Amino acid sequence: MLIVVKGAGDLATGVACRLLRSGFQVILTETPQPTTVRCTVAFSQAVYRGEAEVEGLRAVLAKGPEEALALTREGFAAVLVDPEAACVPALRPAGVVDAILAKRNLGTALTDAPAVVGVGPGFTPGVDCHAAVETQRGHDLGRVLWERPPAPNSGVPGEIGGYTVERLLRAPAAGLFQPAASIGDTVSAGQVVGTVAGVPMTAQIDGVLRGLLPEGTPVSAGMKAGDVDPRCRREHCFSVSDKARAVGGGVLEALLCRLNAQGMLPWPQV
Numbered sequence: 001m002l003i004v005v006k007g008a009g010d011l012a013t014g015v016a017c018r019l020l021r022s023g024f025q026v027i028l029t030e031t032p033q034p035t036t037v038r039c040t041v042a043f044s045q046a047v048y049r050g051e052a053e054v055e056g057l058r059a060v061l062a063k064g065p066e067e068a069l070a071l072t073r074e075g076f077a078a079v080l081v082d083p084e085a086a087c088v089p090a091l092r093p094a095g096v097v098d099a100i101l102a103k104r105n106l107g108t109a110l111t112d113a114p115a116v117v118g119v120g121p122g123f124t125p126g127v128d129c130h131a132a133v134e135t136q137r138g139h140d141l142g143r144v145l146w147e148r149p150p151a152p153n154s155g156v157p158g159e160i161g162g163y164t165v166e167r168l169l170r171a172p173a174a175g176l177f178q179p180a181a182s183i184g185d186t187v188s189a190g191q192v193v194g195t196v197a198g199v200p201m202t203a204q205i206d207g208v209l210r211g212l213l214p215e216g217t218p219v220s221a222g223m224k225a226g227d228v229d230p231r232c233r234r235e236h237c238f239s240v241s242d243k244a245r246a247v248g249g250g251v252l253e254a255l256l257c258r259l260n261a262q263g264m265l266p267w268p269q270v
Helices: 009-023 042-050 065-073 234-238 242-261
Strands: 004-007 023-028 051-054 057-062 079-080 095-098 115-119 131-133 168-170 174-177 192-196 200-201 207-212 224-229
Touching: 004 009, 009 023, 009 042, 009 057, 009 115, 009 242, 023 042, 023 065, 042 051, 042 057, 042 079, 051 224, 057 065, 065 079, 095 242, 115 242, 192 207, 192 224, 207 234
Parallel strands: 004 023, 004 095, 023 079, 057 079, 095 115, 115 131
Antiparallel strands: 051 057, 168 224, 174 192, 192 200, 207 224
């Protein structure tokens, strides 16, 4: 059973991993130049490298929908450079999951598939999706919402280790990003971890560099370019995050509930 996941960043990849391990075939759509910060755990990197592996699961870049379908039959996730998700009508998937995390709906419609799930702010169940999944950290993280939209974007990152905005690294200027450290490195407050047009980007707190844009990525001033994790667990840099797992579980629940209600699963409806 085929699911199209819009987006292939770290959270969308966490969703895809849940679906792949549950037996679904998965095709992810991405932009021509992804700006995923958590590169080590994102299938979006297949756009640059031809393939990517996360927790033993492989994603391979496909040239078109037919090749993508062939890859899914071989057990791979497939990645398509298709920012508009124009492949959906041709693929006719059982489900569409919008995990772009744009904080608004960029074109997903209730009629895209028998099961349409919106991830995070910007979606309204019954209007542009059948269900939405909460992405805000806290008690409701990963909750499936059938009658109300997810919490609106607060503009403040979720708290990790007592820090919120302090853990983010933002481009100090417009230009091409040049890293001065690597994901998994231990960094200190004030340390230069990258530059843009010769302007240094420094860490605000001590921790482990969990995310960093690839070398040569075009950025605008203030754009998110990295992430420092104050919990200092290097191994966390190379596995799906707790948040992505929770959201992935919510998406899986939403798809199973909706597809079961449509009589598309091989067990009695509940």
